[in-house]
Amino acid sequence: MSTAALGGSGRGRPRLEQPRRPGRTAREEILDAAAELFTNHGYGSTSTRRIADAVGVRQASLYHHFATKDDILDALLTGTVDEPLQLAADLLGEAGPAAPRLHALVVADAMQLCGGRWNLGALYLLPELRTDRFEPFRRRRAELRELYRRLSAAVIAECDGPADAADLPFRLVESVINSRSDDGVAPSGQPWVIGAGALRVLGFTGENAALVECTAARLGVQAPAR
Amino acid sequence: MSTAALGGSGRGRPRLEQPRRPGRTAREEILDAAAELFTNHGYGSTSTRRIADAVGVRQASLYHHFATKDDILDALLTGTVDEPLQLAADLLGEAGPAAPRLHALVVADAMQLCGGRWNLGALYLLPELRTDRFEPFRRRRAELRELYRRLSAAVIAECDGPADAADLPFRLVESVINSRSDDGVAPSGQPWVIGAGALRVLGFTGENAALVECTAARLGVQAPAR
Structure with missing residues (x-):
């Protein structure tokens, strides 16, 4: 127009x-x-x-x-990793058990990927992102993945879970991108489903309700209906 | 050229x-x-x-x-769902516990997504796929997702797992697409890691080694080194 x-x-x-x-x-x-x-x-x-x-x-x-058009894409993509990166760094710096910290990161990150007006995560797979122009973005996203991995490894150590599963929580969070693409909308409770799943996949068998309460308070959001 | x-x-x-x-x-x-x-x-x-x-x-x-170019894309995409669809239908028709059947589907599907020369799954998120031309492909992929969901629901019922997790195994399998994109290669053991994770995320706490042995025999592939 x-x-x-x-x-x-x-x-x-x-x-x-x-x-x-x-x-x-x-x-x-x-x-x-x-x-x-x-x-x-x-x-x-x-x-x-x-x-x-x-x-x-x-x-x-x-x-x-x-x-350039690449600069617009870079600004959009960077907007999807900046907040989770900051949160992940804060959470890694905290003391206490790792499970509630990973849960908070997973739910918050899945919420922001679900919450934007457009499904920006679908652009992560663009071949254009492999060019030098996007090396800074790729590095930031790799850093986020690494922070997920460290928190996940700490959870695995706490619950004697499988050592090779440490990358799966990051991947489960990204799956909301596929759900949005397939279904047109992201089901509103999905971040909590993924929060619980990300812990279970690491071998965590503790109570989910306590994690939900803790994360809802920390993020200042409503816990899902039981 | x-x-x-x-x-x-x-x-x-x-x-x-x-x-x-x-x-x-x-x-x-x-x-x-x-x-x-x-x-x-x-x-x-x-x-x-x-x-x-x-x-x-x-x-x-x-x-x-x-x-048309769309016809080429359709042929490529359809090639990524036909085999898993057939396998899922076969597995759903079998008797016995659901856990080993879901495990076989997850490992086989992750293997084929990892195994192709090109990371075709990265094309699933193309906006072009939302057009009428790709309705048949979308329907077949939705059918595969539904078969995953039914097998997953059966596993959840068997192990009294969380009812809302039934979509997660399908999503974990797709995550090999993101791993390939991020890392340039798919780590060779990843289908087995995802096989174990897909069961755990549904609440399964049984022995993984038995599933691995059973799936390796069924698919005629080498089990990963312990």
């Missing part, structure tokens, strides 16, 4: 008068439009021109915020 | 004299080339012309085998 199609009066910058997308700033609107196009039409098939049209700005305005 | 670049002598059909790809037939060579391009360069960015060039045939020859 062009700016003209927005019913612009010719006074310029109709975007500021008729914001059509979530986002307080032009940058956020560009990210939202790009996320929609990348996840619904494909990264390779989306041009920066098409993104600009979807926001209702000129391409020149878009380039003011992002020099 | 054009046919000329193959060092063709001008006698025509150099492909038949210098097959450069796995596959006994032109159709299989086309599928192999397309799989490489789709997974390494992106589906949207790959033209049928580029596929024909990669095989060393004319576009007209390619169209003799596949009318």
